[in-house]
Amino acid sequence: MSLSDYLLSLLGVYGLPVLFVVLMIGSVGIPMPATLMLIAVGSFVAQGDLNLGWTIFAASAGAIAGDNLGYLLGRWGGHRVVQTIAKWDGGKIKLEQAAEWSKRWGGIGIFLSRWLLTPLGPWLNLTSGLTNYSWPRFLFFDAIGEILWVVLYVLLGKFFSDRVQALSDLLGSLAWILIGIIVIVILGRKLVQYLRSPSAEDEERSSQPADNLVIEKDA
Amino acid sequence: MRRFKWQQWAVLAVFVLSIVMVGVVGTRTVRRAVYWRHHRDETIRPWMSVPHIAHSYRVPPDVLYQAIGLPPGPPRDRRPLREIARQQHRDVKVLIDDLQNAITQSRLVFPPPPPPPPPGDKRP
Numbered sequence: 001m002s003l004s005d006y007l008l009s010l011l012g013v014y015g016l017p018v019l020f021v022v023l024m025i026g027s028v029g030i031p032m033p034a035t036l037m038l039i040a041v042g043s044f045v046a047q048g049d050l051n052l053g054w055t056i057f058a059a060s061a062g063a064i065a066g067d068n069l070g071y072l073l074g075r076w077g078g079h080r081v082v083q084t085i086a087k088w089d090g091g092k093i094k095l096e097q098a099a100e101w102s103k104r105w106g107g108i109g110i111f112l113s114r115w116l117l118t119p120l121g122p123w124l125n126l127t128s129g130l131t132n133y134s135w136p137r138f139l140f141f142d143a144i145g146e147i148l149w150v151v152l153y154v155l156l157g158k159f160f161s162d163r164v165q166a167l168s169d170l171l172g173s174l175a176w177i178l179i180g181i182i183v184i185v186i187l188g189r190k191l192v193q194y195l196r197s198p199s200a201e202d203e204e205r206s207s208q209p210a211d212n213l214v215i216e217k218d219a
Numbered sequence: 220m221r222r223f224k225w226q227q228w229a230v231l232a233v234f235v236l237s238i239v240m241v242g243v244v245g246t247r248t249v250r251r252a253v254y255w256r257h258h259r260d261e262t263i264r265p266w267m268s269v270p271h272i273a274h275s276y277r278v279p280p281d282v283l284y285q286a287i288g289l290p291p292g293p294p295r296d297r298r299p300l301r302e303i304a305r306q307q308h309r310d311v312k313v314l315i316d317d318l319q320n321a322i323t324q325s326r327l328v329f330p331p332p333p334p335p336p337p338p339g340d341k342r343p
Contacts, residue, residue, distance in 0.1 A: 008299070162261065170251065177244055187237065199222070
């Protein structure tokens with residue numbers, strides 16, 4: 001029997017505390033069948049086994065608790081990592097750039113990685129803590145993103161309650177496809193930028209005629 | 220046009236790998252979506268309860284309770300199959316087989332409703 005079968009059976013016996021714990025552990029970054037769990041509880045809600053409000057509350061609270069644990073791990077446990085990176089050549093500048101990036105894009109990144117690009121969530125928790133991203137801001141974007149994720153998936157499970165397994169497979173794949181497309185766009189842009197920028201040889205060549213001109217003038 | 224150094228070759232390799240990954244996962248996802256559009260039935264899993272299976276397969280729950288030797292209720296038994304199998308001291312796979320057979324039998328007796336008649340068909 002698979003892990004998801006085991007955890008969903010526990011959910012069927014012990015109810016919402018199991019949902020809270022599984023989503024918390026999953027949000028820290030340990031692989032858990034969170035998508036399947038949310039869709040399955042949606043189908044439990046549809047059949048009157050669980051209350052919709054309490055289900056959304058337990059799932060959101062678990063996910064938010066796990067994210068903040070990840071953030072704390074990055075913030076307090078990440079000091080050694082930060083010190084090691086800072087010792088590298090140019091490490092300090094890279095860290096400052098990462099902090100700057102997270103200050104500028106962190107909010108959107110945190111929000112999107114909660115419900116759309118879910119496999120990236122645990123990494124962003126750690127890096128947000130590592131780069132000292134403001135905790136109230138982290139909590140704000142985290143909470144709205146997680147609540148949106150939970151409501152979306154539980155309602156999908158509620159409306160497609162006869163196809164829980166199929167729907168969860170589909171949503172899991174879609175998240176990876178989206179991440180793949182984003183990687184393709186970013187790397188494609190990088191390659192095009194590199195190809196268009198002038199090379200050292202080009203610069204040398206373009207500077208040579210100017211030098212010759214000066215020499216001729218002098219002569 | 221600039222020449223590629225090893226860093227650019229690495230970026231290109233990840234770029235091509237990502238395209239292949241998106242292609243493979245995308246094709247598989249579309250295939251699965253098409254399959255599930257035409258096949259409503261879910262695979263029975265040990266975490267499912269009898270009412271859940273009855274709902275997914277559109278069969279009366281009483282038929283399923285009877286097949287695995289449980290009273291139909293009320294109150295309905297909403298435990299996962301894994302728990303029922305453990306209490307009955309038998310393998311959950313055997314329980315799932317019994318349910319599958321009951322579903323096949325039930326569909327012979329109560330076939331799924333036929334598709335609606337085409338518009339304009341005025342026959343009684």
